[in-house]
Amino acid sequence: MANNDQYEAWDGLDDVFARIIDEAGGSPHSDIIADIMRTAVKLVGDGSSRGDLKIMRAALREMRYAFKVFRPYRGRRKVTIFGSARTTPDEPIYSQAREFAKKIADFGFMTITGAGPGLMQAAQEGAGRERSFGVNIRLPFEQNANPFIRDDPKLVNFKYFFTRKLIFVKESDAIVLFPGGFGTHDEGFESMTLVQTGKTDPKPLVFIDRPESHYWNEWNEYIREHLLERGLISEEDRSLYLVTDSNDAACEEILRFYRVYNSCRWVRGRLVLRLNHQISDEAVEELNEEFGDILLSGKIEKSAPLPAEANEPESLHLPRLGLEFNRRNFGRLRQLIDHINAAPIESELRTEAVRGDGEHPTAWFPADDD
Numbered sequence: 227m228a229n230n231d232q233y234e235a236w237d238g239l240d241d242v243f244a245r246i247i248d249e250a251g252g253s254p255h256s257d258i259i260a261d262i263m264r265t266a267v268k269l270v271g272d273g274s275s276r277g278d279l280k281i282m283r284a285a286l287r288e289m290r291y292a293f294k295v296f297r298p299y300r301g302r303r304k305v306t307i308f309g310s311a312r313t314t315p316d317e318p319i320y321s322q323a324r325e326f327a328k329k330i331a332d333f334g335f336m337t338i339t340g341a342g343p344g345l346m347q348a349a350q351e352g353a354g355r356e357r358s359f360g361v362n363i364r365l366p367f368e369q370n371a372n373p374f375i376r377d378d379p380k381l382v383n384f385k386y387f388f389t390r391k392l393i394f395v396k397e398s399d400a401i402v403l404f405p406g407g408f409g410t411h412d413e414g415f416e417s418m419t420l421v422q423t424g425k426t427d428p429k430p431l432v433f434i435d436r437p438e439s440h441y442w443n444e445w446n447e448y449i450r451e452h453l454l455e456r457g458l459i460s461e462e463d464r465s466l467y468l469v470t471d472s473n474d475a476a477c478e479e480i481l482r483f484y485r486v487y488n489s490c491r492w493v494r495g496r497l498v499l500r501l502n503h504q505i506s507d508e509a510v511e512e513l514n515e516e517f518g519d520i521l522l523s524g525k526i527e528k529s530a531p532l533p534a535e536a537n538e539p540e541s542l543h544l545p546r547l548g549l550e551f552n553r554r555n556f557g558r559l560r561q562l563i564d565h566i567n568a569a570p571i572e573s574e575l576r577t578e579a580v581r582g583d584g585e586h587p588t589a590w591f592p593a594d595d596d
Contacts, residue, residue, distance in 0.1 A: 239264070262286075281386075288389045292382045296359070296397050299380075301540075304359070305330050305480065306338045306394045308413045309345025309404030319436050320348045323404050326434060326473040327352030330402075333481060338398055340390075341381055345404045347372035361393050395420055400430040400480045405441045421466050422459075424556050427490050428563055430483045431467040432476045442469045462557030465564070485567045488544055493534045497551040501566070504528075504545040509569035513547075516565060520558045522550040 243260040253259055269279060307327060313320050327337050327349040337353040339346040341360025350358040351374050360375035362383045375381050384390040395401070395417060403414045414433070420426040433442040446469045453459045468479050488500040513526045529548035535541070547566070551559065 239267070284385050285389050288382075288384050288386065289392070292361075292384075292389070292393045295380060295382050296393070299336065299359075302336050303334065303399040303484070304336045304338055304397055305400045305402055306398035307346070307349040307402045307404070308340070308394075308406060308410050309349070310406035310410060311340070311342045311344040311346060312407070313344040313348070313405075315348070319404060319439075320345065322434070322436060322473065323348035324352035326402070326476060328354075329473055330477055330480065331357040333477060335399070335480070338394060339375075340409075341371045341375050343370075343372055345406065347374060350374040359397075361390055363387060363390055391416060395426050398429065400432065400483070402432045402434060402476060402480075403442075404434055405439075418466055421560075422463055422556050424553055428487075428556070428560055430480045432479050433467060433469045434473065434476050435469070435471045437471045439471065445469075460555075460557060462555060462561065465557045465560045482567055483563070486569060486571065487563045487566055489541065491535065491538075493532045495550070496532075497549050498529065498532060498535070499547040499549070499563075499566070500541055500544040501546065502544065503571040505566065505569040505571065509566075510547065512569075513562065513565060517558065517562045520552050520555045520562070522552050524550050 240260060243263045244256065246263070247253060247256045247259055269282075274282075307323070309319075309323055313323075323345045329352075331337060331353040336357050336359065337349055338359040338361060339349045341350070341362035350360065350372060355374055355378055358375055358378070358380065360371055360378065360381040362371050362381060364383055364385055371377075371381055371383075382393070384393075391413065394413065401414075401417045403410060414431075417431060421428060421431065433445070435442045449459070449464070454461065454464065468476070470476055470479070484502065486501050486503050486505060488502045490500065491498050507528075510526060510528060517526065526547055526549045529546040531542045531546065532548075
């Protein structure tokens with residue numbers, strides 16, 4: 227059986243890929259598409275089993291279709307809402323989830339839920355069909371699409387949890403969790419892990435409970451007692467999320483996160499923070515005094531768009547800060563963003579924090595080199 231290196235040497239293989247891509251209509255990203263095709267051909271030499279191949283085929287198909295569905299809405303901020311599928315409409319938390327979804331949607335955000343019953347249905351009822359996405363999982367029980375998203379073109383059905391969770395995080399600008407079971411906790415911990423490790427860009431993580439309920443408060447106490455006090459997380463990691471029983475406080479947390487901060491991107495090892503508004507030189511100096519510990523070298527500096535950002539023309543007008551971030555203290559990075567959002571705004575020129583057109587403002591899962 228041929229090995230992978232032999233496939234690299236196949237004469238004319240790249241020409242075949244290029245011809246196929248051209249005949250399909252061409253793409254400015256033909257190099258990446260060709261690499262995907264090259265990886266597929268290598269499966270021949272790997273001797274992959276039929277079961278392995280079916281997993282890869284289904285995962286690629288699911289991701290391709292989901293990206294296609296979300297593509298026209300990349301310029302709209304979105305909030306992913308998690309919560310129990312078993313909550314009934316007569317429970318108070320159902321009403322609270324519905325009211326939160328309506329409130330955040332009225333601020334211009336679209337909502338993403340798992341499309342099922344319970345609190346997912348409550349959120350889509352509150353936001354309304356036009357402002358909702360459904361990211362459904364095919365299960366033999368309790369997960370038919372709810373009537374508020376059923377048959378909508380913004381409903382995507384998944385076979386695998388891992389591709390579904392990728393979309394929940396990749397396509398969202400904030401994540402909100404209401405009480406739920408194993409699935410909700412899994413989604414919450416994975417979301418926190420991705421933000422804590424920088425595998426997705428910073429975003430608000432909010433845990434919402436009913437007033438006088440102890441569901442998330444007792445969970446938060448578990449985090450403090452069993453993770454923080456044992457040194458399994460850092461104190462700064464608790465800056466990554468908010469626990470509240472107030473829909474107003476949850477909305478405020480999300481809106482405040484995008485008051486000045488807009489998005490970020492890595493450019494050859496340098497972190498670029500795009501801002502909705504310019505902040506003063508004095509505010510930048512305060513950032514250097516407070517957050518010098520997370521810099522590998524140099525200072526936090528105002529920056530013009532870098533050449534590598536030319537492929538995102540919709541954000542080129544935004545002011546920027548550049549820094550050599552250590553890629554380790556993401557809780558501190560969140561604190562840095564909070565300081566930026568609290569800084570006085572230098573200019574009265576406004577850029578809407580919730581955009582209505584153009585590309586999605588955030589570069590997800592960034593690599594060192596573009």
